[in-house]
Amino acid sequence: MKLLLINPNTSQSVSDLIEAEARRAAAPGTEVRVLTAPLGVAYIETRFEALIGAYAAATLAAEHWREHDAIVVAAFGDPGLAGLREALDIPVVGLTEAALMSACMLGQRFSIIAISARIQAWYRETVQANGLLDRLASIRSLDQPLRDIATVQEDHAERLQALCRSAVEDDGADVIIIAGAPLAGLARTIRQRIPVPVVDGVSSAVNHAQSLVSLAPVPARRGSFAPPPVKPNQGLSEALARLLAGSHRP
Known part of the structure; x- marks a missing residue:
């Protein structure tokens, strides 16, 4: 099992704390990878900062989700969690x-x-x-x-x-x-x-993510977490545009 934890803050020192606790919590055989937001603030405190963190998390998720079995949004407040659940076909879990x-x-x-x-x-x-x-x-x-x-x-x-x-x-x-x-x-x-x-939050998210992967849920194709509809877009990274295009979905 491969878990990707995304730190929507820009602090590498915080990512180091996240990784240390995630590895303690992970089951034997679970691989843990932690990525740090390439843009944003050192630590999120406000709604606006969370908005920026959500975009940073979405960018990293779009680039790396295929290599993993589940994603953890590793910031309390779960910036971008619901949107990522719409777009991705793997479980997405938030710290909160x-x-x-x-x-x-x-x-x-x-x-x-x-x-x-x-x-x-x-x-x-x-x-x-x-x-x-x-x-x-x-x-x-x-x-x-x-x-x-x-x-x-x-x-x-x-x-x-x-x-x-x-x-x-x-x-x-x-x-x-x-x-x-x-x-x-x-x-x-x-x-x-x-x-x-x-x-x-970190150890809870790791354990819940492992449980969801083990349950092997079918991705939503209807309901409020169905994938976003395909529509024209511009200015997005190649990975985000590809995710919105839904090329990975049957």
């Missing part, structure tokens, strides 16, 4: 969706721990889009400037754990979701210090 599904199988109400206050609105909308807003206990976040996106876990270790404990004690969370690729692997390192299950 995967973490939410894992959390819902571990408890009734979950809290999300994030790296910035600005990101909270977008995360809440993503939870709502997944139909799970009534199970969201809270979103808690760091409130200090980030010195380096690659060292958030080390720079704010105590604060991140305090946020997790507050979500449990003050907000009634049954499960904690550690949000965002820059925090990949943190759930594994702190899980013994938090009194409820702690969920990581």
Whole structure:
């Protein structure tokens, strides 16, 4: 099984965190490849940045999807996830969706721990889009400037754990979701210090992707995830134009 994880952020250091956690989570024999967005921002915080990240993810997916069995959009908020599901004939999984599904199988109400206050609105909308807003206990976040996106876990270790404990004690969370690729692997390192299950987006997405590949679903040809209709286009990369043309579909 070959999994492609696409980091829609431009930070190679974040891709390194994603890859390390993905390899820990992958089953024996599963091959993991991580690609970093060639354009965009260092880390996505806003809806507009997510829009750019979605285009970057679509570009990489169009170029490399044929070589893989499933794709993971490796940014919390899942930029471009639904569109990629329309266009591709392999499973596409997002960090947020995967973490939410894992959390819902571990408890009734979950809290999300994030790296910035600005990101909270977008995360809440993503939870709502997944139909799970009534199970969201809270979103808690760091409130200090980030010195380096690659060292958030080390720079704010105590604060991140305090946020997790507050979500449990003050907000009634049954499960904690550690949000965002820059925090990949943190759930594994702190899980013994938090009194409820702690969920990581990368490891959840890898495991859900492996399950979907094993289930061998038939690609949608009808319904809302049917492939986009063929129509004139311009200014797209060769790979994106080819994907839109649907030449891979029977």
